[in-house]
Every structure is written in C-alpha cells, then in structure tokens.
Amino acid sequence: LAGLQTKVLGQKVHVYGSVDSTQTIAHALVASGAQEGTIVLAEEQTAGRGRMGRAWHSPSGKGIWMSIVLTPRVPVYFMPQLTLLSAVALCRSIQKVCQVEIGIKWPNDLLIKGKKVSGILLESSGEDERLKYVIAGIGISVNLTTEDYPEALRSIATSLAIESGQVISRELLVQTFLLEFEDLYALYMDKGFAPIRLLWEALSVTLKRPIRTSTPSGFIEGIADSLDDSGALTVITPSGEKIKIYSGDIELK
C-alpha cells in the first residue's frame, strides 16, 4: 500500500495468501497486542464470515477481504453507529474509484442495481459497558466475474468489475477506503453520530421505500422512514404505527 495517506489506519498491515477468515486473524493479533489501525488483508478466505451466521464467498485474488482493528472508547451500544459509518466510508470510496451507482441498504449492505457488492461485519469485545476493541470486517467483491459466483448467488450478488465493465485496482480502492474511513471516524469521535447519520441517509436506498423484516414475533411490513440517533431504522406500518428495528436484515419490496 505504497500510496497510503492515512495517519493511523494501515500503519501496520498484515497480508496473507489463504486464511480461514481475516476476522479470526485480527482477533488473535489483538490478543497479542496489536494496536488501533492494524489491518489484515488476505487474497483468499476459506471460511469467510458474513452477518447472521452466513458464509462470505471470498475467492482468491478477486476481492478485498480485510479486517481493521479499532479501539473506540465508546459505550457498547454505539456499535450500530460504527457499522453505519463503515457503510458510508465504503460507499463513498467505491463512488470515488469506480463510476457506478451504488447505495446502502440498511444497515450496511452495498447494492448496485439491487445486487449486493459489499458487506460489513463488526465484531466486538466489551468491558465495563465500553468497547474494548472492534474488528471491522470489510468484504468487497471487486473483480469477480459471473462464473466466479456459485449459481445460487448470481441473482443476488454482483461485483464492481461486472457493473463497471472494467478491472478495478484493489490497491487504489483499499487506500481510498482507509482514508475515507479515517476521516469519517475522526469526524464521529469529534462531533458524534449526527453528521454521519446525514451522510448515511443521503446514500441510502432504503428510506421511503416499502420494506419487510421478520422478527421473533412475526413479519413487519411498512415504509422505512428514518434513522434514529442510535442507528435503528424507524418503519411506519400500514396502520400508522412507528416501529424501530435495531438489528437483523430487511427485504426491500
């Protein structure tokens, strides 16, 4: 990462060939004293993890499979805000590097023409109600071709190369993302979530759209209305009731 312009993120970079998951490696590095900003990158993951126990398809040399060590001393319940911040940084950096129309589906899936191109997984460890550390896992499907996807994923997943029609420099994208993330993270630490929330709302493909989500007590359908201060999604149901969704996944209708 010769052109990296960040001050903290990526000052230490660990690059691997094939790993099970960069998340697992990053957790182990923290246990042996890794500092904030340490980055783990791998060419391939054999057991890439997605949100909600799902697998993340990470073929060799085709994507950015990366984990970042963060040590924000903020309350544990601020985690969703960090997730949304990551999505904003990712969306802005992809917009800068590739000329594609991309938007954020709550909370942090990046979609191009309705198909997922990137995902974020935050894993944390807390202490005394404060976060001790967070591992931000970033997966970007950069140069995969349709053939690189198993049949079952082809209708729901895409890559930057497929959508832009060109091979994208992974190095440039990582550098652009880290700089974007560092700037937003500094803004967040200084001014709190309010400015991040505005940026997220402007990039969202979720707000004002009909959505559906399943909860332990059944399906909720309604119009996604806004983000609240904690990062929860407020949905207005057909009967006019306002319901907040704090976690999980939504389906755009």
Ligand code: BTN
């Ligand atoms: C999701 O959308 O479900 C989140 C996907 C996160 C994938 C990234 S790839 C790098 C890091 N290592 C992992 O095992 N997962 C994350």
